[in-house]
Amino acid sequence: MTQVAFIGGGNMAASIIGGLVQQGEYSAQQIHVSDPNDSQRQQLSEQFGVHTYADNQQAIEQADVVMLAVKPQVMQQVLAPLFATLSERQPLIISIAAGIDMPSLAQWTGCKAIVRCMPNTPSLVNYGSSGLFASDDTNMHQRNLADSLMRAVGITVWVQQEQEIDTVIAVSGSGPAYYFLMMEAMIETATKMGMSLETATQLTLQTAAGAAEMAKRSDVDPAELRRRVTSPGGTTQQAIATFESAHLRDIVAAAMQAAQQRAAEMSLELGAQSEQ
Ligand SMILES: NC(=O)C1=CN([C@@H]2O[C@H](COP(=O)(O)OP(=O)(O)OC[C@H]3O[C@@H](n4cnc5c(N)ncnc54)[C@H](OP(=O)(O)O)[C@@H]3O)[C@@H](O)[C@H]2O)C=CC1
Numbered sequence: 001m002t003q004v005a006f007i008g009g010g011n012m013a014a015s016i017i018g019g020l021v022q023q024g025e026y027s028a029q030q031i032h033v034s035d036p037n038d039s040q041r042q043q044l045s046e047q048f049g050v051h052t053y054a055d056n057q058q059a060i061e062q063a064d065v066v067m068l069a070v071k072p073q074v075m076q077q078v079l080a081p082l083f084a085t086l087s088e089r090q091p092l093i094i095s096i097a098a099g100i101d102m103p104s105l106a107q108w109t110g111c112k113a114i115v116r117c118m119p120n121t122p123s124l125v126n127y128g129s130s131g132l133f134a135s136d137d138t139n140m141h142q143r144n145l146a147d148s149l150m151r152a153v154g155i156t157v158w159v160q161q162e163q164e165i166d167t168v169i170a171v172s173g174s175g176p177a178y179y180f181l182m183m184e185a186m187i188e189t190a191t192k193m194g195m196s197l198e199t200a201t202q203l204t205l206q207t208a209a210g211a212a213e214m215a216k217r218s219d220v221d222p223a224e225l226r227r228r229v230t231s232p233g234g235t236t237q238q239a240i241a242t243f244e245s246a247h248l249r250d251i252v253a254a255a256m257q258a259a260q261q262r263a264a265e266m267s268l269e270l271g272a273q274s275e276q
Pocket residue numbers: 007008009010011012013034035036037040056069070071072074078096097098118119120121173174
């Protein structure tokens with residue numbers, strides 16, 4: 001049975017672990033999580049029944065797959081004491097960190113089979129979207145393993161160029177936050193219009209979920225679905241005109257470009273190249 005270790009049990013790891021355990025393809029017994037934070041470990045073990053460790057070394061001892069889920073800024077220092085074990089055991093490494101490139105991961109782990117994965121937090125409810133990119137030395141079995149792990153919590157797409165991971169970050173990695181911001185704004189406005197917070201929240205969330213589900217099932221694109229909501233001379237037309245005159249599309253483009261650029265900058269700031 002494949003043993004999966006998570007180094008770092010924070011927001012994103014908990015989303016993937018929660019999805020994996022709830023989905024049932026991996027049992028809690030196969031999942032080992034290390035995190036320095038006592039309360040985080042306690043919550044993971046109580047909520048999902050997974051093995052938890054304060055010591056990263058213990059978590060990776062039997063692992064076939066090591067999922068790196070710490071902040072990019074601490075990745076190098078986290079991997080340094082694990083190098084000997086990782087390079088000797090050669091588990092499949094899956095890094096979910098934004099902005100830590102493949103050459104850095106290869107250098108810091110000493111491993112050959114490495115997959116860079118960009119998931120997102122809706123993995124917790126099996127609505128995850130993950131972009132994946134594999135090193136040349138990752139064989140088909142290992143690619144399938146990475147794919148099946150992430151498919152247990154949502155959809156997967158493979159990219160052919162490492163750079164494309166930065167675009168995945170801008171679209172789906174950071175994407176949930178864009179929609180949450182829209183929800184926040186709609187709820188806030190509805191309450192200012194006099195609606196109760198509970199009703200505003202209920203209507204906003206159901207509308208977001210309904211629009212996404214409709215767009216997924218539809219045989220026409222979102223632009224056509226939008227047109228179908230927009231009666232000539234009606235209310236939606238006024239709302240959409242307000243968005244367009246405030247250049248919403250340009251704002252979205254600028255935001256996504258900023259996310260993509262930041263990912264590329266992080267690779268330069270935090271990667272092994274920055275030490276040379
Ligand atoms: N959040 C998201 O939506 C997404 C995040 N990612 C990537 O996932 C990674 C984790 O992000 P996120 O989950 O948001 O961050 P979190 O801060 O929530 O999680 C990181 C966890 O790692 C722990 N940690 C810190 N130092 C160590 C250590 N030495 N050994 C083991 N664990 C350690 C932290 O503990 P403590 O809090 O005590 O420091 C924390 O619990 C990042 O690299 C990010 O780029 C990718 C896609 C989406």
